[in-house]
Amino acid sequence: MRSVVVGTAGHIDHGKSTLVRALTGTDPDRLKEEKVRGITIDLGFAHLETGEVSLAFVDVPGHERFVKNMLAGAGGIDLVVLVVAADESVMPQTREHFQICRLLQVSAGVIVLTKTDLADPDMIELARLEVRELVAGSFLADAPVIGVSAASGEGLDTLRDALTAMAQRTRERSADGPARLPIDRVFTVKGFGTVVTGTLVSGKLRDEQELVVLPRGLSVKVRGVQVHGRTQIQAAAGRRVAVNVGGVEVADLTRGDTLCDPGAFEPTRRVDVVLELLADARALRHGARVRFHAGTTELLGRVAIAGPRGDAGSPAQVTPGSAAYARLRLETAAVLTRGDRFIMRAYSPPLTVGGGVVVDPFPPRGAIRTAAGLARFRTLEIRDVDDTALASFVTERGALGVPVSALISRAGLSADAAALAAERLVAAGRAVAVGDLLVAPTVLDSLSSALLAALAVHHKAQPLSGGLPREEARGRVFRRAAPAVFDHVLAGLVSGRRIVARDRLALEGHAVSLSDEEAGARDALSRVYRKAGLTPPDAAAATASAGVKTAVAERVIALLLREKTLVKVDALLFHSDALMLLKTEMRALKTRDAQARVDVAAFKARYGVSRKYAIPLLEYLDRERITRRVGESRVLL
Numbered sequence: 001m002r003s004v005v006v007g008t009a010g011h012i013d014h015g016k017s018t019l020v021r022a023l024t025g026t027d028p029d030r031l032k033e034e035k036v037r038g039i040t041i042d043l044g045f046a047h048l049e050t051g052e053v054s055l056a057f058v059d060v061p062g063h064e065r066f067v068k069n070m071l072a073g074a075g076g077i078d079l080v081v082l083v084v085a086a087d088e089s090v091m092p093q094t095r096e097h098f099q100i101c102r103l104l105q106v107s108a109g110v111i112v113l114t115k116t117d118l119a120d121p122d123m124i125e126l127a128r129l130e131v132r133e134l135v136a137g138s139f140l141a142d143a144p145v146i147g148v149s150a151a152s153g154e155g156l157d158t159l160r161d162a163l164t165a166m167a168q169r170t171r172e173r174s175a176d177g178p179a180r181l182p183i184d185r186v187f188t189v190k191g192f193g194t195v196v197t198g199t200l201v202s203g204k205l206r207d208e209q210e211l212v213v214l215p216r217g218l219s220v221k222v223r224g225v226q227v228h229g230r231t232q233i234q235a236a237a238g239r240r241v242a243v244n245v246g247g248v249e250v251a252d253l254t255r256g257d258t259l260c261d262p263g264a265f266e267p268t269r270r271v272d273v274v275l276e277l278l279a280d281a282r283a284l285r286h287g288a289r290v291r292f293h294a295g296t297t298e299l300l301g302r303v304a305i306a307g308p309r310g311d312a313g314s315p316a317q318v319t320p321g322s323a324a325y326a327r328l329r330l331e332t333a334a335v336l337t338r339g340d341r342f343i344m345r346a347y348s349p350p351l352t353v354g355g356g357v358v359v360d361p362f363p364p365r366g367a368i369r370t371a372a373g374l375a376r377f378r379t380l381e382i383r384d385v386d387d388t389a390l391a392s393f394v395t396e397r398g399a400l401g402v403p404v405s406a407l408i409s410r411a412g413l414s415a416d417a418a419a420l421a422a423e424r425l426v427a428a429g430r431a432v433a434v435g436d437l438l439v440a441p442t443v444l445d446s447l448s449s450a451l452l453a454a455l456a457v458h459h460k461a462q463p464l465s466g467g468l469p470r471e472e473a474r475g476r477v478f479r480r481a482a483p484a485v486f487d488h489v490l491a492g493l494v495s496g497r498r499i500v501a502r503d504r505l506a507l508e509g510h511a512v513s514l515s516d517e518e519a520g521a522r523d524a525l526s527r528v529y530r531k532a533g534l535t536p537p538d539a540a541a542a543t544a545s546a547g548v549k550t551a552v553a554e555r556v557i558a559l560l561l562r563e564k565t566l567v568k569v570d571a572l573l574f575h576s577d578a579l580m581l582l583k584t585e586m587r588a589l590k591t592r593d594a595q596a597r598v599d600v601a602a603f604k605a606r607y608g609v610s611r612k613y614a615i616p617l618l619e620y621l622d623r624e625r626i627t628r629r630v631g632e633s634r635v636l637l
Contacts, residue, residue, distance in 0.1 A: 003054045003239050004167040005199050007077030009097035014085040015114035015150060017044060020059045022150040023160065024048045028059035043073040043184055045240060047228040050160055053167045056228065056240035067096065067352065071293040071343055072184050072255060074100055076199030078170050078238070079163065080109035082131070082140060086119035086147065089127040090134055096352050099278055102138050103355030104341045107170065110144050110162050111135070117149040173237035177414035178264030179203030179211065181241065182295035186253045192224070194250050196259060197242045198296065203261065205243060206234040213248065214258045215267035215333035220245040256297040258335040265409045267333035272325070272360040272380065274309060275344065279321035281353035286316050291345040292328060294336060300347070301330040306368040306377055315369045325377035327368050336361040337412035339382060357382055359389070362410050364396050386411060390421055391430040394438045399447060399481030401437030435484040447489050450477045452498065455507050464518065464555050466562045467506030512559060521548040521556045526565055529575040534582065534609050534617060536574055570616035582617065586626045590636040599633040
């Protein structure tokens with residue numbers, strides 16, 4: 001059965017709740033105070049099943065003091081019933097509610113003239129003309145105007161038929177995305193615990209599902225799901241649902257929280273938007289404090305105006321009836337994604353002044369009142385295919401890249417749509433897939449060039465070096481890059497035969513360059529250590545014996561170690577030939593005697609070395625798996 005959420009809109013006491021009760025048989029006014037005062041104060045809910053359509057009604061208060069409650073219900077509706085009393089015609093809250101629905105881009109609706117039994121034909125015709133004038137040029141311009149009397153039942157069948165026909169043409173919400181339920185009510189049911197209700201914006205909810213409440217970060221588990229009072233195993237997007245959640249108390253939650261899949265969304269306090277100001281509002285100045293309404297959330301924030309959406313205008317303010325690009329800095333966190341509609345109200349008095357759409361829920365820090373900032377906003381405009389905006393997100397992230405999964409929360413895509421978008425960006429050459437990251441090709445090219453330049457500088461400054469240490473290169477060039485990006489760039493340069501990458505990175509074809517003095521020092525020091533065998537001198541003695549300057553000897557010894565001509569064992573330096581000969585002799589000893597063992601004393605006597613050399617050499621043989629220590633001796637392997 002197709003499910004559509006229908007919201008009422010209109011002035012106080014124009015008969016919205018009475019109309020819903022007449023249509024559904026359910027009184028949406030549930031609060032005692034509402035019964036006493038005869039007005040709707042908070043959201044009310046009812047439903048009607050007709051044919052293959054389920055109509056979930058959200059009845060909103062019409063009093064100006066409770067517009068914020070109206071906004072909490074308006075964000076999730078598919079169709080609107082604009083209610084105008086025939087005996088009073090269009091009133092202030094009629095206009096405000098209509099503008100709110102227009103700004104939220106409600107797709108369709110019907111206009112209902114209520115209380116026709118209290119008005120004569122002239123009054124009804126006047127109300128019809130005035131409401132037509134109000135909605136001219138809007139989504140309700142061609143909507144049917146239906147006269148209704150809840151008292152006599154006149155027009156109710158016509159209204160039901162009109163809503164049913166319209167509901168069947170309404171586009172269904174996608175159930176492919178992550179679960180997202182803006183909470184509009186929180187209460188407790190005896191024997192069940194905490195229950196939340198709301199309109200499921202996207203995804204599905206099912207029993208035993210693990211969810212998170214944002215922005216609080218509370219983990220909960222679904223214990224039960226109901227749609228219109230009926231228990232369901234699963235509910236899909238577009239339904240009014242009641243969810244029994246475990247793991248939290250009623251006091252832990254409130255209207256404005258969001259129930260969603262873990263990891264699918266992130267709270268934000270800084271969003272970029274396209275803002276439209278109503279024609280009858282005051283100019284909105286840069287830095288103004290405003291009330292921000294999105295879904296069931298109401299927050300305070302400040303507006304930073306980037307510039308006009310069109311060719312004319314000023315970044316200092318948004319003039320009435322115009323549109324602008326802006327950044328909102330919210331005082332508390334909200335759960336938002338690209339494409340979310342919002343309403344903006346003045347801080348004081350709290351009047352609706354405009355609304356708009358979120359184009360980036362996680363914008364980078366930086367100036368927005370510049371030519372580049374304005375150009376970026378134009379790139380982020382909502383389009384049918386958002387590849388240009390997505391490419392902008394990727395470029396802005398630089399070497400950190402954008403995880404494909406982040407397109408779900410930032411771009412408002414389902415997991416499948418995010419994967420397809422990533423494939424399109426890669427195929428078009430607008431991004432490169434680096435593991436699960438998307439990185440701009442220009443960023444990778446820049447990093448490659450920077451690394452090649454760093455290696456050239458290193459080779460020139462240290463001609464005896466075998467290359468720049470890998471981790472030093474990472475810290476110097478890739479300090480703000482994701483680890484996978486570093487590996488990707490290295491792999492590309494190696495496969496392109498631009499660099500050689502081992503523990504050190506060097507340009508392809510790089511060779512150590514020695515001066516005549518350094519070449520002589522290398523030969524001399526190598527002879528000293530080779531001649532010393534298993535009793536090498538310390539570095540200072542070797543330097544003196546070779547007749548080499550200390551500074552030159554330090555550079556050359558480091559080179560000999562990198563070339564593995566010298567091997568460091570503990571604090572001693574041995575010539576590799578001496579160690580190789582030692583290992584050969586130990587293996588030969590094993591060949592002659594399978595039970596051969598060697599201890600410190602025997603080793604010292606055999607090679608004529610002191611304990612200073614014997615202990616490090618025996619431990620070296622252990623590491624090389626030539627021997628294994630057993631008690632006080634070593635077994636030859």
